[in-house]
Amino acid sequence: MRVNEEEIVIEVPFHDVDVMRVAWHGHYVKYLEIARCALLDKIDYNYPQMEESGYAWPVIDLRIRYAHPLRFQQKVVVNAKIVEWENRLKVSYLISDLETGQRLTKGYTVQVAVDMKNGEMLFESPKVLYRKLGFEYE
Numbered sequence: 001m002r003v004n005e006e007e008i009v010i011e012v013p014f015h016d017v018d019v020m021r022v023a024w025h026g027h028y029v030k031y032l033e034i035a036r037c038a039l040l041d042k043i044d045y046n047y048p049q050m051e052e053s054g055y056a057w058p059v060i061d062l063r064i065r066y067a068h069p070l071r072f073q074q075k076v077v078v079n080a081k082i083v084e085w086e087n088r089l090k091v092s093y094l095i096s097d098l099e100t101g102q103r104l105t106k107g108y109t110v111q112v113a114v115d116m117k118n119g120e121m122l123f124e125s126p127k128v129l130y131r132k133l134g135f136e137y138e
Helices: 027-042 047-052 128-133
Strands: 003-012 059-066 074-084 089-097 103-111
Touching: 027 059, 027 074, 027 089, 027 103, 047 103, 059 074, 074 103
Parallel strands: none
Antiparallel strands: 003 074, 059 103, 074 089, 089 103
């Protein structure tokens, strides 16, 4: 697995499901966030490091495609992969069943860098992100 990709395993807990034992759709965002944080930890640029570098990275777009429901006690793999970083940070996600590999859900988030000194959005990702991804900034 490359530096810009990470996988986690989640077992759908009881407190995330409805009376039909299906995960409520809003909890999927939480699962994506857990995977995104694991990915950001992997590149040593999670939210504390972002703040230390002088940038906030708010999510400005979120898309989820629900193909199949997640069910109580189902073990799923959540894959998070950085697919864009030049002008924004776009992370794609794939949730699959751990046992069968069946694709259950896919989606993406888009985050932009905001200079914490003046609150202005940057139109190009800061050099620190390039370095964290292993690129020399050009």
